[in-house]
Amino acid sequence: MSGLFLSNCNKTTTPKTGTIKISFRNLVGTQPILLDSSIFSNKFGEKYSITQLKYYISNICLINDKGKVTEKESYHLINQSLPASLSFTFTVEENSFSSIQFLIGVDSLRNVSGAQSGALDPLNDMFWTWNSGYVMAKMEGVSPQSNQVGSKIAYHIGGFTGVNSVLKTVQLDFPIGKKLLVEQGKVNEINLEADLNLWWQHTNNIKITELPVCTTPGEMAKKIAENYSAMFSIKEIVNN
Amino acid sequence: MKTKILILTIVIFGGITILFDACKKSDEHAISSGYHPTYLTFKIPAGWPTPPIDIFKNNPLTEEGFQLGKKLFYDGRLSKDGNFPCASCHQQFAAFSTYDHQFSHGFNNSFTFRNAPPLFNLAWMKEMHWDGGINHIEVQPLAPITDITEMAENIENLLKKLSIDTAYPRMFAAAFGDTTINSQRMLKALSQFMGSIQSFNSKYDQVKRGEASFTLAEQNGYTTFKAKCNSCHTEPLFTDNSFRNNGLSLDPFLKDIGRMRITGKPSDSLVFKVPSLRNIQYTGPFMHDGRIFSLLQIVTHYQTGIDITQPTLDPLLKNRLSITNQEKVDLVEFLQTLTDDTLLHDKRLVEPK
Known part of the structure; x- marks a missing residue:
């Protein structure tokens, strides 16, 4: 009798879900990025403009003091030239969270699992065809400090195995006292900012005069990845 | 043409x-x-x-x-x-x-x-x-x-x-x-x-299955093969799918450093995949840059051609391979038993009409 009662009860409590929207705003310092036109200056006074900016965000999870919830099939390509790629939504069971964690890049398993689709489609021009694996982050542009043809700069940061791995896990805590609520029927937001100037200087100094191009896995790619792993910050948490 | x-x-x-x-x-x-x-x-x-x-x-x-x-x-x-x-x-x-x-x-x-x-x-x-x-x-x-x-x-x-x-x-x-x-x-x-x-129906495969038998020269070649070649060109695939430096000099025009291009490791300089020897009768010219044109010349490379000064040379080849000229001729006879006519003529693999 009680068993029957319980199962009836379970039927009525399908978990309620809400929607989370995550947005990325790419900046240099506080300057917004207009591809091909804005001129920026890095910490070494080197001028540059950006023609292309893309990076992978994957394995997103939301964290509270009881544990974490991971987005299913969590692969996103942030592409500055495609405004629609700068934000995305997913649904989560009702809850509240105090931090977000994600990987910059594509986890090593998906780098060795054959042909992929969606954000991981090689059509996105973020897959090395001669040395299988994803370019985790890509910045191209122009700088008078570059000694390359057309004063080009190109940073294709990749490498997923062993000592050459550039995969970086980022965890960002929400402002003290601020929780992200997941509520049925609502779209609550996490707004992130990325300061591109950190590519040149954080734990490592990367000068355009010395390194205008980095397109293979290895020591320099790792240094740039260490730098850009610190570029993200929480702008605001919006519970609508 | x-x-x-x-x-x-x-x-x-x-x-x-x-x-x-x-x-x-x-x-x-x-x-x-x-x-x-x-x-x-x-x-x-x-x-x-x-x-x-x-x-x-x-x-x-x-x-x-x-x-x-x-x-x-x-x-x-x-x-x-x-x-x-x-x-x-x-x-x-x-x-x-x-x-x-x-x-x-x-x-x-x-x-x-x-x-x-x-x-x-x-x-x-x-x-x-x-x-x-x-x-x-x-x-x-x-x-x-x-x-x-x-x-x-x-x-x-x-x-x-x-x-x-x-x-x-x-x-x-x-x-x-x-x-x-x-x-x-x-x-x-x-x-x-x-x-x-x-590819699994060469004469070699048929001999292994008891459906054919080697000639004397082929059998002698197989004996030499097992003694001198099998550790890298391992049966039945005729490769262990490893990467090794077999002592070819660096081509000054191509400057092909092999696997180091992928791993960035100096220990992988001039290191290449060990290719399968199956169907070798039809896959020449040989080596990563096709610099060797005949089966006899391949064996000659291992007899006398290996550059033993290369620091990344595979240890198994550091003394080159001691192969007599009779063994060399027999080895080439054996290598031709690896030709798989079933594969070469399989209608299922032919261009669709």
């Missing part, structure tokens, strides 16, 4: 394919009414090792997928100017290598960077290419398709060309359930065809 005939043949067959498809249009609604692929089983020959990964685990092998892959493999439209299908460098009569070419020909009168390897038993090959840069069979075609000295096409263009074809939407639907044409499906279909190319 040979190349011209090949290209002409492809153009003519391409034309015929389109005509045929126009006649077959009435099939279309039959496919949309349900997805019923014919599943195939990939057979591992008795006594062979289990492949390192199951390449068909996330890409179930079907007759429809295989046929689609075969059409793609022979289709010039995968290249920028239409002249270079996969099959232009991977010819069945040469065990899917380029017959009698040190380097293959690619887009805009280019030579390829390396000698085209034969294609068979790829299910056992964990890393592909001479430098092991490719980590999965499904992503391999991206390299030759996009390389400017090979097919020189970009994937977006290529998919556009496939989608305006009359046959492809129907064949993608038969293979994958609907008419969507995308890179993942194209690569999975190619992988079904390439992964199905197997």
Whole structure:
């Protein structure tokens, strides 16, 4: 009798879900990025403009003091030239969270699992065809400090195995006292900012005069990845 | 001349394919009414090792997928100017290598960077290419398709060309359930065809199965092979799929450093994949840059040609190989028992009409 009662009860409590929207705003310092036109200056006074900016965000999870919830099939390509790629939504069971964690890049398993689709489609021009694996982050542009043809700069940061791995896990805590609520029927937001100037200087100094191009896995790619792993910050948490 | 005939043949067959498809249009609604692929089983020959990964685990092998892959493999439209299908460098009569070419020909009168390897038993090959840069069979075609000295096409263009074809939407639907044409499906279909190319019916295999017997010279050659070659060219695949430096000098023009290009490690300088010796009678010229032209010259390299001063030389070759001239001739006799006529003439692998 009680068993029957319980199962009836379970039927009525399908978990309620809400929607989370995550947005990325790419900046240099506080300057917004207009591809091909804005001129920026890095910490070494080197001028540059950006023609292309893309990076992978994957394995997103939301964290509270009881544990974490991971987005299913969590692969996103942030592409500055495609405004629609700068934000995305997913649904989560009702809850509240105090931090977000994600990987910059594509986890090593998906780098060795054959042909992929969606954000991981090689059509996105973020897959090395001669040395299988994803370019985790890509910045191209122009700088008078570059000694390359057309004063080009190109940073294709990749490498997923062993000592050459550039995969970086980022965890960002929400402002003290601020929780992200997941509520049925609502779209609550996490707004992130990325300061591109950190590519040149954080734990490592990367000068355009010395390194205008980095397109293979290895020591320099790792240094740039260490730098850009610190570029993200929480702008605001919006519970609508 | 040979190349011209090949290209002409492809153009003519391409034309015929389109005509045929126009006649077959009435099939279309039959496919949309349900997805019923014919599943195939990939057979591992008795006594062979289990492949390192199951390449068909996330890409179930079907007759429809295989046929689609075969059409793609022979289709010039995968290249920028239409002249270079996969099959232009991977010819069945040469065990899917380029017959009698040190380097293959690619887009805009280019030579390829390396000698085209034969294609068979790829299910056992964990890393592909001479430098092991490719980590999965499904992503391999991206390299030759996009390389400017090979097919020189970009994937977006290529998919556009496939989608305006009359046959492809129907064949993608038969293979994958609907008419969507995308890179993942194209690569999975190619992988079904390439992964199905197997070689296990050479005279050597028949002798092993008790269906044939070696001549005296072949038997002597096999004895030498087991003593001197088998540790790297391990039976039954005739490769251990490892990467080693076999003592070829650095070509000053090509400056091909081999696997170091991929790993960045100085210990991988001049290190290349150990190729299978199966069908070696038809896969020459030999080595990563096709610098050796005959089977006898290969053995000569191991007798006297190895550059023993190279720091990354494989330790097994540090004293070169002591092989007498009689053993050398017998070894070449044995190597020719690795020719698999079943593979070279398999009608199932021939260009679709």
